[in-house]
Amino acid sequence: MDFSISNFFDRNRKTKTGDFQDLEHIDGLSVSSVSCGLYEKNRDDLVLFYFRDKASHASVFTQSKAISENIKWNKKIKSKKITALLINTRNANALTGSEGFNSLKKISLNLSELLTNKQKKDEDIPRKIDSNEILFACTGTIGERFPFEKIINKLPKLIDQIKYTQNKYIWVKAALGIMTTDTKPKLSMSECKIGSANVRVYGVAKGSGMIFPNMATTLGFIFTDANLNSKLLKKILSKNIKTTFNAISCDGDTSTNDMVSIFATNKADHANIKTVSDPKLKNFDKAVHEVLLNLAKRVVADGEGASKFISINCINCKNEKDAREISFSIANSPLVKTAIAGEDPNWGRIVMSVGKSNAKVDIKKLSIKIGPYKVFTKGILDKDYKESNVADYMKNDSLELTVDLSLGKKYFTAYTMDLTKNYIAINTDYRS
Amino acid sequence: MDFSISNFFDRNRKTKTGDFQDLEHIDGLSVSSVSCGLYEKNRDDLVLFYFRDKASHASVFTQSKAISENIKWNKKIKSKKITALLINTRNANALTGSEGFNSLKKISLNLSELLTNKQKKDEDIPRKIDSNEILFACTGTIGERFPFEKIINKLPKLIDQIKYTQNKYIWVKAALGIMTTDTKPKLSMSECKIGSANVRVYGVAKGSGMIFPNMATTLGFIFTDANLNSKLLKKILSKNIKTTFNAISCDGDTSTNDMVSIFATNKADHANIKTVSDPKLKNFDKAVHEVLLNLAKRVVADGEGASKFISINCINCKNEKDAREISFSIANSPLVKTAIAGEDPNWGRIVMSVGKSNAKVDIKKLSIKIGPYKVFTKGILDKDYKESNVADYMKNDSLELTVDLSLGKKYFTAYTMDLTKNYIAINTDYRS
Numbered sequence: 049m050d051f052s053i054s055n056f057f058d059r060n061r062k063t064k065t066g067d068f069q070d071l072e073h074i075d076g077l078s079v080s081s082v083s084c085g086l087y088e089k090n091r092d093d094l095v096l097f098y099f100r101d102k103a104s105h106a107s108v109f110t111q112s113k114a115i116s117e118n119i120k121w122n123k124k125i126k127s128k129k130i131t132a133l134l135i136n137t138r139n140a141n142a143l144t145g146s147e148g149f150n151s152l153k154k155i156s157l158n159l160s161e162l163l164t165n166k167q168k169k170d171e172d173i174p175r176k177i178d179s180n181e182i183l184f185a186c187t188g189t190i191g192e193r194f195p196f197e198k199i200i201n202k203l204p205k206l207i208d209q210i211k212y213t214q215n216k217y218i219w220v221k222a223a224l225g226i227m228t229t230d231t232k233p234k235l236s237m238s239e240c241k242i243g244s245a246n247v248r249v250y251g252v253a254k255g256s257g258m259i260f261p262n263m264a265t266t267l268g269f270i271f272t273d274a275n276l277n278s279k280l281l282k283k284i285l286s287k288n289i290k291t292t293f294n295a296i297s298c299d300g301d302t303s304t305n306d307m308v309s310i311f312a313t314n315k316a317d318h319a320n321i322k323t324v325s326d327p328k329l330k331n332f333d334k335a336v337h338e339v340l341l342n343l344a345k346r347v348v349a350d351g352e353g354a355s356k357f358i359s360i361n362c363i364n365c366k367n368e369k370d371a372r373e374i375s376f377s378i379a380n381s382p383l384v385k386t387a388i389a390g391e392d393p394n395w396g397r398i399v400m401s402v403g404k405s406n407a408k409v410d411i412k413k414l415s416i417k418i419g420p421y422k423v424f425t426k427g428i429l430d431k432d433y434k435e436s437n438v439a440d441y442m443k444n445d446s447l448e449l450t451v452d453l454s455l456g457k458k459y460f461t462a463y464t465m466d467l468t469k470n471y472i473a474i475n476t477d478y479r480s
Numbered sequence: 481m482d483f484s485i486s487n488f489f490d491r492n493r494k495t496k497t498g499d500f501q502d503l504e505h506i507d508g509l510s511v512s513s514v515s516c517g518l519y520e521k522n523r524d525d526l527v528l529f530y531f532r533d534k535a536s537h538a539s540v541f542t543q544s545k546a547i548s549e550n551i552k553w554n555k556k557i558k559s560k561k562i563t564a565l566l567i568n569t570r571n572a573n574a575l576t577g578s579e580g581f582n583s584l585k586k587i588s589l590n591l592s593e594l595l596t597n598k599q600k601k602d603e604d605i606p607r608k609i610d611s612n613e614i615l616f617a618c619t620g621t622i623g624e625r626f627p628f629e630k631i632i633n634k635l636p637k638l639i640d641q642i643k644y645t646q647n648k649y650i651w652v653k654a655a656l657g658i659m660t661t662d663t664k665p666k667l668s669m670s671e672c673k674i675g676s677a678n679v680r681v682y683g684v685a686k687g688s689g690m691i692f693p694n695m696a697t698t699l700g701f702i703f704t705d706a707n708l709n710s711k712l713l714k715k716i717l718s719k720n721i722k723t724t725f726n727a728i729s730c731d732g733d734t735s736t737n738d739m740v741s742i743f744a745t746n747k748a749d750h751a752n753i754k755t756v757s758d759p760k761l762k763n764f765d766k767a768v769h770e771v772l773l774n775l776a777k778r779v780v781a782d783g784e785g786a787s788k789f790i791s792i793n794c795i796n797c798k799n800e801k802d803a804r805e806i807s808f809s810i811a812n813s814p815l816v817k818t819a820i821a822g823e824d825p826n827w828g829r830i831v832m833s834v835g836k837s838n839a840k841v842d843i844k845k846l847s848i849k850i851g852p853y854k855v856f857t858k859g860i861l862d863k864d865y866k867e868s869n870v871a872d873y874m875k876n877d878s879l880e881l882t883v884d885l886s887l888g889k890k891y892f893t894a895y896t897m898d899l900t901k902n903y904i905a906i907n908t909d910y911r912s
Contacts, residue, residue, distance in 0.1 A: 145860040191831070396736075403545045
């Protein structure tokens with residue numbers, strides 16, 4: 049993996065999930081990345097998102113019962129506005145007990161003091177930053193001692209690098225800095241209007257193993273200049289997470305550290321929005337969905353060892369729960385995922401994974417399409433099925449499966465990737 | 481894979497799950513295997529178990545909603561005693577619709593006629609064999625047209641080879657003949673007494689992908705000369721399947737064709753047993769459990785691409801459901817399975833998979849052992865943990881994980897194997 053930014057843009061512009069997007073400036077947000085030597089190789093591993101005038105915020109966290117110390121920390125933060133999000137890679141600070149939690153306390157005290165000094169230097173009306181205005185995201189190996197000294201040592205350098213205008217290079221540097229086994233940085237953007245004001249919705253994310261709801265997966269962060277309070281952000285995030293970060297699976301495993309957050313700097317000049325049903329929010333809601341979905345797809349497309357991106361549409365189900373269950377039963381089936389890796393139209397494995405789900409299924413009504421091709425129609429092999437057509441289609445690096453239950457009108461789309469020898473190679477020696 | 485029997489015994493006697501056992505004769509049972517050319521390579525693919533004086537029987541089947549035509553057939557058989565079990569590999573006769581079902585009808589008519597002729601030739605009091613005294617087991621690719629003509633063509637040869645005394649070579653030939661991607665035939669035996677009569681309990685099985693309850697998995701067949709009716713057999717099988725074939729998982733996938741059956745020729749000379757609680761049945765019950773567990777472990781140890789056999793003990797749970805759920809959450813975690821393949825004591829992944837299960841878990845009470853080594857004790861890394869010790873232990877090809885919830889007294893043991901590059905290699909080009 050090449051962590052340098054030079055020539056990055058041309059090399060990475062085309063991806064399986066659409067072209068790469070350039071992120072620019074968001075008022076009130078500064079992004080800064082450094083290396084504090086958490087990896088043996090030289091790469092950024094510590095990223096700061098700094099909101100000089102605070103930001104409203106909302107997060108959804110892993111639903112695992114084994115949660116990391118930083119998730120515990122974040123859940124305790126009751127401040128309606130926060131000042132910083134600090135992200136480190138290589139070490140998940142999970143199952144590290146009170147020592148891990150106290151490490152975060154030390155970092156937060158240190159960081160808040162440094163940021164208070166920064167305010168004194170740069171702001172007309174400087175404010176004192178409290179340690180509970182800081183959120184943490186950690187990702188990496190579980191159970192290893194959290195190397196907080198290395199992080200604290202580099203905080204001054206991290207703050208030194210804060211610039212009040214961001215550009216695409218700064219964003220890519222940050223997206224690279226939060227990666228673990230990802231092979232590509234993940235960025236996405238959308239623009240919309242709230243009333244007559246232009247609003248930006250930017251996002252970065254990282255994968256790329258242990259990807260399965262509930263909830264979300266890995267780390268995803270949305271930044272906007274919209275002027276919205278934390279309560280509204282929470283509603284918008286919770287609504288849109290279901291069909292985006294909660295619709296993806298790489299390997300069916302759920303991390304101790306999963307976290308998706310949205311931050312609003314409130315700099316956009318639009319009318320005050322009081323309820324989530326305000327029609328002026330419609331386009332913003334769409335933009336947030338677009339950015340979340342784009343990031344979620346990028347996480348899957350770059351899932352460990354992935355060679356193909358797969359969309360699984362489960363349609364005409366009795367209810368959405370069944371549609372979800374069937375989609376994920378297919379998405380998590382090692383036999384389906386290996387068949388796709390082998391470009392083998394072994395559709396029987398798709399039916400197998402529909403059959404093994406807990407959902408209501410009537411095989412006699414079941415139909416399956418691979419891409420545009422009917423394969424299985426109302427319980428039997430389609431009369432026009434030609435294996436060579438489907439085999440050709442499966443050579444694409446982005447595939448679509450459609451499973452039609454003919455039992456109702458509800459649907460769900462899950463996103464996953466294939467299961468390759470590379471997944472095994474990555475995960476048998478992750479720590480080395 | 482070498483399908484020849486010469487030198488087989490010495491080469492295969494030692495396995496990860498104990499030494500290979502020799503099966504001999506069971507009164508009233510004949511075993512016969514031929515090749516009918518279902519594979520391109522030359523190997524047996526059709527096996528007949530013939531009960532000249534009928535057998536009582538019981539089966540448990542896959543709980544998938546997508547079941548194969550032979551499972552549909554078997555479920556319709558109401559005869560209390562049956563005469564034959566016919567097993568073919570290469571083609572699962574699943575999702576083949578009424579054409580697949582009618583193929584079985586044709587085979588059953590043909591086979592019952594041939595066996596009726598055989599009776600006329602060999603028996604003092606020949607009986608007419610009905611087509612509904614025949615059970616079918618099929619395994620192989622789903623959704624391909626069932627090649628019944630090839631099978632029917634070879635039925636005369638299959639019957640020609642019937643011998644009324646069986647030996648270890650005949651059993652191994654049969655166990656080889658029912659294999660698909662298995663690398664080793666699976667046989668097991670036990671002997672016990674019912675009253676003063678010696679009773680034999682023999683078993684054969686095949687794996688080795690799509691291994692996950694419910695129910696059982698793959699194909700497993702137990703044969704005994706005990707004199708027990710089908711109702712008793714059903715109770716004994718249902719009770720013992722839970723901790724044996726329903727305690728294993730290779731990849732979390734469930735087949736359309738899973739089936740485990742028990743057949744009793746009733747030749748043993750013991751008192752009539754009326755209820756399953758009869759104390760005279762105690763040792764028989766134990767013997768059936770032993771053979772089922774031995775076969776189930778062999779299926780896992782030979783799971784596709786497996787390099788290690790893993791027992792997962794989940795102890796001190798609130799209830800057995802939770803113990804099962806946690807055991808299988810670990811057993812089915814690709815990240816745990818790849819770490820074990822890499823001999824990496826990445827215990828954090830074990831905690832992760834405990835945490836993602838739906839069971840009641842209190843991480844502060846959770847303890848984990850890898851082999852004899854305490855790793856995680858009451859929510860934190862054990863104070864005596866030495867990674868090098870555990871790394872050494874993980875070099876063994878049979879491993880034990882113990883997860884202690886400290887929430888109650890219930891327990892469950894699941895069996896699985898590691899996830900290797902070979903699993904991917906086998907499943908990306910299964911059909912080629």
